[in-house]
Amino acid sequence: MMELLAPAGSYEQAVSCLEAGANALYGGLTKWNARTRAVNFTLSQYKAVLELCHGRNAKFYLTLNTLLRNEELDDVKTLFESADFVLPDAVIVADIGLILYLREHFPNLPLHLSTQGGAVCKEDLYFWKNLGITRIILARELTLSEIKELKEQTQLEIEIFVFGSQCLSFSGQCLWGGILHGSSGNRGRCIGMCRDIYSCNGKKGDLLYPKDINAVDILGKIADIGVCSIKIEGRLRSIEETKKIVSFYRHSLNSLPNTEENEKKLNYHGYLDNVVPVKNMFALENPRRLLKKNVPPKKHDIDVHIKQAESVSSFSGKKLVFESDNMNDIMSAKENTILAYIYEIKKIKDFEEMLIAERKSLHTPIFYKLPILDFSGKYDCVLKKLQGHNIMLTKISQISFIKNYDFGKIWADYTLNAWNDTALQFLSENKIKAITVHPELSIDYYANVKSYGMKINAIASKKITLGYTRACFGEMGLCDSKCENTDFSIKNCTRDYNLKILCDNDFGYRSIQTEKYCEPTTNDYDFLNGWIVCKKEFDEKQIIPIYKENVR
Numbered sequence: 001m002m003e004l005l006a007p008a009g010s011y012e013q014a015v016s017c018l019e020a021g022a023n024a025l026y027g028g029l030t031k032w033n034a035r036t037r038a039v040n041f042t043l044s045q046y047k048a049v050l051e052l053c054h055g056r057n058a059k060f061y062l063t064l065n066t067l068l069r070n071e072e073l074d075d076v077k078t079l080f081e082s083a084d085f086v087l088p089d090a091v092i093v094a095d096i097g098l099i100l101y102l103r104e105h106f107p108n109l110p111l112h113l114s115t116q117g118g119a120v121c122k123e124d125l126y127f128w129k130n131l132g133i134t135r136i137i138l139a140r141e142l143t144l145s146e147i148k149e150l151k152e153q154t155q156l157e158i159e160i161f162v163f164g165s166q167c168l169s170f171s172g173q174c175l176w177g178g179i180l181h182g183s184s185g186n187r188g189r190c191i192g193m194c195r196d197i198y199s200c201n202g203k204k205g206d207l208l209y210p211k212d213i214n215a216v217d218i219l220g221k222i223a224d225i226g227v228c229s230i231k232i233e234g235r236l237r238s239i240e241e242t243k244k245i246v247s248f249y250r251h252s253l254n255s256l257p258n259t260e261e262n263e264k265k266l267n268y269h270g271y272l273d274n275v276v277p278v279k280n281m282f283a284l285e286n287p288r289r290l291l292k293k294n295v296p297p298k299k300h301d302i303d304v305h306i307k308q309a310e311s312v313s314s315f316s317g318k319k320l321v322f323e324s325d326n327m328n329d330i331m332s333a334k335e336n337t338i339l340a341y342i343y344e345i346k347k348i349k350d351f352e353e354m355l356i357a358e359r360k361s362l363h364t365p366i367f368y369k370l371p372i373l374d375f376s377g378k379y380d381c382v383l384k385k386l387q388g389h390n391i392m393l394t395k396i397s398q399i400s401f402i403k404n405y406d407f408g409k410i411w412a413d414y415t416l417n418a419w420n421d422t423a424l425q426f427l428s429e430n431k432i433k434a435i436t437v438h439p440e441l442s443i444d445y446y447a448n449v450k451s452y453g454m455k456i457n458a459i460a461s462k463k464i465t466l467g468y469t470r471a472c473f474g475e476m477g478l479c480d481s482k483c484e485n486t487d488f489s490i491k492n493c494t495r496d497y498n499l500k501i502l503c504d505n506d507f508g509y510r511s512i513q514t515e516k517y518c519e520p521t522t523n524d525y526d527f528l529n530g531w532i533v534c535k536k537e538f539d540e541k542q543i544i545p546i547y548k549e550n551v552r
Contacts (some may be wrong), residue, residue, distance in 0.1 A: 004231050004253055005159065006246045008060070009038035009235030014049045014245040018056050020314040021250030023246060025053060026092060027235065028063035028188075032076060034094075034116060035063070036188035047086055059089035065114035067186045067419045068095045069445065077101060078235035081254050084214025092137070093117075096396060097422030103132035110134045112159065116172035116186070118395070120146075120373060125154045127397035135159055137231070140166055141470040143274045144218075148225035155230040162219070163245055166210035166270050166281075168194035169467025169512065173415060173544060176466040178440040179518065180497070182548055186417070186440060193466075195286075200478045204493065205284035207476060212288060213270040216252050220291060222272075223256060276375075277472030277510075312426065319531045323369070323462060327354045329359065339531050342392055344369040344413075346505035347484075348378060355385060367392045367411050375508030399430045411457075414438040421450045428452035434530055439464055443520060443547040446528075455530030459546065462535040463520045465501070467512045473501065514544055521545040 004015035008027030017025060027033075030040045035267040043050060043122050046062070053060040056507050064076065076098060079085055086110055093099050094116035102109060111117060112135040113128050120139045128136060135157035138147060142160075151158050169176065171185075176193040178184030183191045196373050198207040212393065215222065215230075222230060234242045248355065270278055323342035327350060343366055345351045351368070358366050370388055371379075372394040383405055390408040393399065396416045410484055419426050419438065426434060434455035437446050474481030479501075486503040498515040506509075515537070 001253060001256070002219075002227060004246065005061075005229050005231045007232060007235040007237070007242055008049060009035060009040065009237075009240075011039075011041065011045050011049055013235070013242055014052065016239050018052065018058055018464050020243045020246035022058060022246050024059040024061060024089070025049070026061040026063055026231075028065075031071065032188075033063040034065045034114070034185070034188045034190075035235045035424065043085075050086060050088060053089075061090045061092050061112060062088035063092045063114070064090050064098060065094040065116050066188050067417055068098055069441075070420045070449065073097050073101070073420045073422065079275070080106065090135070093133075094417075095420070095423070096418060096426060097420040099131055099133070100422055100426060106135050107132075107549045111136060112157075114171075115161070118170050118172045119397075120166040120375075120383050122150060123379075123400050124395075124397045125150060127158055128398040129154065129156055129360050130400075134300060135228070135542065137161075139170055140213075141170060143276060144221060144225065144272045145274050147227065150530075151226040151467065156224065159229040159231055160222070160227055160272075161213070161220065161233055162215040162230040162272075163249070164212055166213055166236075168208050168210055168469050168471060170469070170509075172468045173465065175440060176512070179464060179466060179514070179546060180495075180544065184440050187429055193492075195289075196492050198490050200488065200490040203284065203477060206286040206289060207473070207478060207490065209283075209286045209289070210281050211268050211269070211283065211286065212274065215251055215269050215272050217267050218269060219249075219252055220256055246499070269350045271470070276470065277475070279475065281471055282473075282476050320460070321457060321531045321533045323533055324534060325350075327357055329451065330354075330366070338364055340364060340390075341366040342369050342533070343367070345371055345506075346381060348381070348506050349542045351382065352385070355389075358389075365390055365409075367409070367412065367521060370394050370398055371505065371507040371509075372415055373470075373509045375470065375506060376506055378506060384455055394434070398453050399427075399432075402431055409433050411435070414459075424449060424454065425452045428454050436533060437547070439518065440542065441545040441547070457530040457533055458520065458526050458528055459518065460532040460534040461517050461543070462517045462533065463500070463514050463516070464546070465511045465513050469512060470508065471510070473510075479503065484512075517543040520547040521544040 003023045005024045005026060006022035008014035008025040014025050027384040028040050029515050050060045090110035092114050094114040098423050102111060111133050113133045118139050119136045120142060125136055127345045137159045140161050167171045174185045177191050186188060189190050194208040200207060221444060232245055319339040320336045321340050322332055324344050325344035341364060343354055345368055367390040369392040383401055388408060389408050392411040392413055394413045394415045410432050412427055412432045414436045418427055430452060434457055437458045475478050483503045488501055490501060493499050500515045501515045502511045502513060
């Protein structure tokens with residue numbers, strides 16, 4: 001029977017979920033977990049809840065699923081190596097440096113890749129299995145058919161969410177709160193930017209706030225495809241609510257396989273209904289807001305300060321790398337001022353034209369930036385055409401491609417989430433020659449990391465993608481539903497700024513981007529051994545500062 005995995009945001013919630021019939025609990029310490037707004041556990045409470053679980057023949061999975069700076073990874077190492085620390089039944093992880101450390105020093109400890117890892121395809125599963133991951137918590141954006149296909153291709157345990165919140169953006173790649181308010185979801189401090197009030201094309205309301213899912217009426221289908229664990233979201237929910245939910249799921253699981261599943265689909269299942277784009281994902285007023293339950297606080301953690309852009313050429317005389325998804329931009333740039341180009345692959349036709357233009361006209365090196373997701377099956381075609389060319393990786397599991405293709409030089413974008421020396425060493429060992437500074441980390445932090453021979457590049461002036469989504473906004477009437485060439489602005493009414501949503505790629509996802517240009521809070525790049533990444537249209541633009549010291 002499938003494991004029923006329940007939230008433990010506090011000791012009291014842990015007790016109630018066990019009483020309701022959970023087979024396992026997941027929860028975190030007061031640091032290093034993706035729900036810092038929960039009560040969480042001190043070390044003594046952690047030991048108590050671990051003992052409680054084992055006394056009831058249940059398991060406890062410790063969530064250490066944030067990205068870690070060097071000093072934080074050192075703190076985790078100290079904790080795990082202390083004589084009085086008791087290992088959990090598994091650790092839920094997201095940081096590549098932590099994964100490498102735990103696999104080396106605790107080889108028998110099961111490691112579960114958090115949904116923050118963004119696993120969506122067979123390449124992801126292959127990569128993480130080779131790193132010693134034993135269970136994959138799949139991204140919440142996968143359909144039941146896609147989950148079935150993945151399960152057929154792996155021996156890894158598969159865990160999915162069956163109840164609770166659906167994020168708008170793929171977990172692990174949401175920079176929304178971190179860039180604009182210094183409150184990062186990668187650090188467990190998500191302040192629910194998608195739950196603000198938005199307006200677009202005459203509509204106003206919860207335009208980016210997905211409904212909660214409840215898959216209790218399709219548990220039989222989920223069990224049939226080989227899912228080992230079903231997860232209930234809710235470390236921030238009330239004890240009474242989670243106990244009721246767990247009890248309901250326990251009863252439904254105990255009734256399988258004799259329960260007939262309702263083909264009328266009375267519940268909302270999100271992506272699990274095998275319909276993409278998902279129907280009825282949004283409402284002008286989200287049902288959860290109507291109940292006034294557990295909506296994140298509507299406040300600025302850190303205000304957005306807008307200032308005039310400075311000329312990119314003033315940045316310490318560093319060499320410039322020009323990034324664009326438009327071939328005409330690249331072809332019209334003055335080559336003698338540019339060290340290299342980064343071309344972001346969005347449409348296959350445009351990409352093929354760029355390859356031809358590069359062979360005929362360009363003398364400056366070009367790096368082809370891989371799509372961060374692919375729901376279209378076009379990756380193989382792209383990779384074959386890139387044989388012999390320079391590439392830029394956008395996801396850490398793309399390292400698995402390197403062994404199968406003969407690429408030129410390989411760079412990495414900040415979206416690989418390499419935040420510490422251990423992670424950077426891993427990238428260097430896998431032939432990566434340069435990486436871009438993550439905009440949620442301060443510029444001073446990168447002055448002290450070990451680059452292991454890699455060049456450290458930094459963003460000087462460009463619009464930054466705050467999140468990637470598989471959601472479609474045509475049903476809400478926000479766009480014309482012509483996804484092959486659509487972008488539109490949407491206004492955040494709660495915090496008073498605009499965003500851009502881009503639907504112009506062939507790979508089945510959309511990008512949520514800053515409308516304003518982002519630029520560092522400092523132009524002191526003297527310590528960098530790499531280059532400055534910029535976009536051409538930087539003159540006299542309003543910008544949002546990045547590389548702030550106060551991104552927590």
